[in-house]
Amino acid sequence: MLFSSLEFLLRFLPATLLLYYLAPRRFKNPLLVVAGLFFYAWGEPTYVVLILLSCIVNYGLGIAIENNRGNARGRAALLSAVVLSLGLLGFFKYSDLLIATFNNVFGSTLALLNLPLPIGISFYTFRILSYIVDVYRNQASAQRNLLSFTLYVSLFPELLAGPIERYKGIAAEIDDRKHSIVLFAEGVHRFVTGLGKKVLIANNIALLLESCRTTANPSVLSSWMGIVAFAFQIYFDFSGYSDMAIGLGRMFGFHFMENFNFPYVAQSITDFWRRWHMSLTQWFRDYLYIPLGGNRVPKLKWVRNILVVWFLTGLWHGANWNFAFWGTYFGALLVLEKLLIGRYLQRLPRFVRHVYTLLIVLVGWVFFELTSVPDILAYLGNMVGLGGIAAVNHEAVYLLQSNAVLLALAFLGSTPLCTAIYDRWSEKVAVRAVFMPVFYLAVLIASVAYVVDSSFSPFLYFRF
Numbered sequence: 001m002l003f004s005s006l007e008f009l010l011r012f013l014p015a016t017l018l019l020y021y022l023a024p025r026r027f028k029n030p031l032l033v034v035a036g037l038f039f040y041a042w043g044e045p046t047y048v049v050l051i052l053l054s055c056i057v058n059y060g061l062g063i064a065i066e067n068n069r070g071n072a073r074g075r076a077a078l079l080s081a082v083v084l085s086l087g088l089l090g091f092f093k094y095s096d097l098l099i100a101t102f103n104n105v106f107g108s109t110l111a112l113l114n115l116p117l118p119i120g121i122s123f124y125t126f127r128i129l130s131y132i133v134d135v136y137r138n139q140a141s142a143q144r145n146l147l148s149f150t151l152y153v154s155l156f157p158e159l160l161a162g163p164i165e166r167y168k169g170i171a172a173e174i175d176d177r178k179h180s181i182v183l184f185a186e187g188v189h190r191f192v193t194g195l196g197k198k199v200l201i202a203n204n205i206a207l208l209l210e211s212c213r214t215t216a217n218p219s220v221l222s223s224w225m226g227i228v229a230f231a232f233q234i235y236f237d238f239s240g241y242s243d244m245a246i247g248l249g250r251m252f253g254f255h256f257m258e259n260f261n262f263p264y265v266a267q268s269i270t271d272f273w274r275r276w277h278m279s280l281t282q283w284f285r286d287y288l289y290i291p292l293g294g295n296r297v298p299k300l301k302w303v304r305n306i307l308v309v310w311f312l313t314g315l316w317h318g319a320n321w322n323f324a325f326w327g328t329y330f331g332a333l334l335v336l337e338k339l340l341i342g343r344y345l346q347r348l349p350r351f352v353r354h355v356y357t358l359l360i361v362l363v364g365w366v367f368f369e370l371t372s373v374p375d376i377l378a379y380l381g382n383m384v385g386l387g388g389i390a391a392v393n394h395e396a397v398y399l400l401q402s403n404a405v406l407l408a409l410a411f412l413g414s415t416p417l418c419t420a421i422y423d424r425w426s427e428k429v430a431v432r433a434v435f436m437p438v439f440y441l442a443v444l445i446a447s448v449a450y451v452v453d454s455s456f457s458p459f460l461y462f463r464f
Contacts, residue, residue: 001042003244004198006451012039013248020252021179029151029174032252036154040119047118050088055150057084058128059143062135066142074136081132089125092118097319120160122316124153126283131167133287140168148174157248161241163259163279170254177253187250192440192447194243199447201410202236203454205229208403215396218389222396223382227362229403230369232410235264238277264414267353268345269333269360280316284309299339307331317368322376326367333360 001008016035023031041048061081068074096112103110131152134140143149151174152167212218212226242259249256263275273281292305307328314327337345345353363380370376381387400407412418 001039003241003248004195004447004451006448007042009195009448009451012042017251029147032156033147033151033154036151036156036159039156040154040159044116044119050118050121051124051154052150054085054088054124054128055153056146057081058132058153059146059149062132062142062149063144065132065136069136069138078132078136082129085125085128085132089121091115092121094315094319097321101321117319123161123164124159126164126280127158127166128153130164130283130287134166134168140171143167143171143174145175155249155254157245157252157254158256161245162238162277163242163245163257164283165256165279166283169257173254179253183250183253187247187252189247189436189440190250191244191247192444194240194245194247195447196443197236197240197243197413199450199454200443201406201413202233202240203450204406205233205236205403205410208399208406209233211399217393217395218382219393219396220383220385220389220391222393222399223379224362225396225400227365227369227379227383228407231264231362231365232407232414234365234368235260235414236410262414262416264358264361265354265416266357267350268337268342268357269330270337270342272357272361273330273334280313284313288312303335306335310334320371322367322371322373326364329364329367 001012003009012035016031020028020031020035037048037051040051058081061077061084064077065074065081068077092115095115099110099112102108131140131143131149135142143152152170158165206229209226209229212222212229215222239260246256246258257279259277259279261275261278263272266272266275289305289309292308293301294305295302297305310327310331311324312327314330315324317323317326345356348356366376366379366383370379382389385391
């Protein structure tokens with residue numbers, strides 16, 4: 001079940017909200033647990049057992065870690081939790097990649113397992129690991145209520161994708177949270193904003209991407225237009241989902257962390273990764289980069305730390321070596337910025353720094369979107385005009401003209417301009433009382449109408 005599906009918008013969400021606000025306080029958490037498991041089971045009933053197993057085992061291990069913090073038993077419980085969580089993730093997500101790589105290297109013919117990937121396993125595994133490590137570090141208290149811990153893992157607004165909320169960030173709200181009309185209204189506004197991003201922008205710009213990708217007459221213009229379309233699609237798709245998750249959290253009294261901060265206005269690659277999927281970047285920083293020594297080690301080890309973290313960041317996104325290369329590509333660029341070009345980059349005009357960043361990010365999206373080396377090299381060649389393709393042709397011009405308004409909206413929506421306008425005018429009574437409700441209602445109606453009339457379009461990050 002997707003947040004942008006009719007089943008969710010017209011059935012699941014209204015029913016859950018109604019039952020939640022009618023239920024006495026002591027029944028609200030059990031209701032959310034049931035809702036979360038039902039939400040997950042809608043698409044993958046078998047793997048509900050996997051989530052419940054992870055909850056039960058890690059609940060017990062968290063208590064064992066707290067009771068034995070600092071001794072051998074505590075360390076053994078920590079190791080058991082990490083091995084179990086990463087083992088399940090590795091088995092379901094990376095088994096076929098390792099088997100296929102082994103077959104290619106040694107010429108063997110081992111059969112692939114072809115296991116269906118549990119949706120959202122990368123996200124809820126990282127949430128569980130953050131809880132376990134924070135308890136071991138004495139940065140969070142072990143949850144003594146199994147139902148409350150299960151709620152943390154299975155909370156449906158963030159069950160299948162980001163943000164990767166840490167337990168200590170919402171621990172207090174699991175058992176004691178506030179509800180108000182103002183908070184609920186904020187949640188509705190944020191949810192509708194995300195729904196509009198996903199349905200009205202990401203889904204439509206995906207059609208442009210498909211046209212550029214499948215054209216029989218590629219040109220330099222269509223190649224650049226295609227990767228720009230993918231950049232907008234993945235941004236509005238994932239930031240839209242994050243907005244919807246944050247909005248849903250507000251409706252139920254939770255405050256989830258922000259996940260995006262207009263990454264396409266970044267002035268460097270370092271700045272870009274402070275703005276893109278911030279919960280994941282912070283997770284790898286706190287639970288891998290710093291434990292490896294961070295930057296408080298000799299320079300060679302620091303470079304190793306950066307490359308290891310970004311290799312694994314890339315591989316986290318998908319079970320294919322192109323993702324690992326994509327992550328390593330950005331890791332190498334971050335090292336380059338820190339050691340060589342960062343000081344010179346700061347002296348350049350903002351526009352130049354911005355163009356530099358966008359070019360690097362767009363090239364990176366080629367590695368991310370295409371999975372085979374020949375396809376990647378061919379696409380990069382098309383972007384610079386290799387192979388004798390035309391710089392511009394009629395088909396590319398037609399696609400650009402047909403999608404000019406959509407591209408302009410995507411461009412504006414990826415900058416802080418709309419937020420700045422909202423912040424300036426939202427305090428005016430007429431705007432707050434009349435214009436904004438009408439605007440959000442129009443976005444909601446347009447989004448639902450689009451969903452009714454469109455074909456299935458999943459969130460990109462569900463496959464990760």
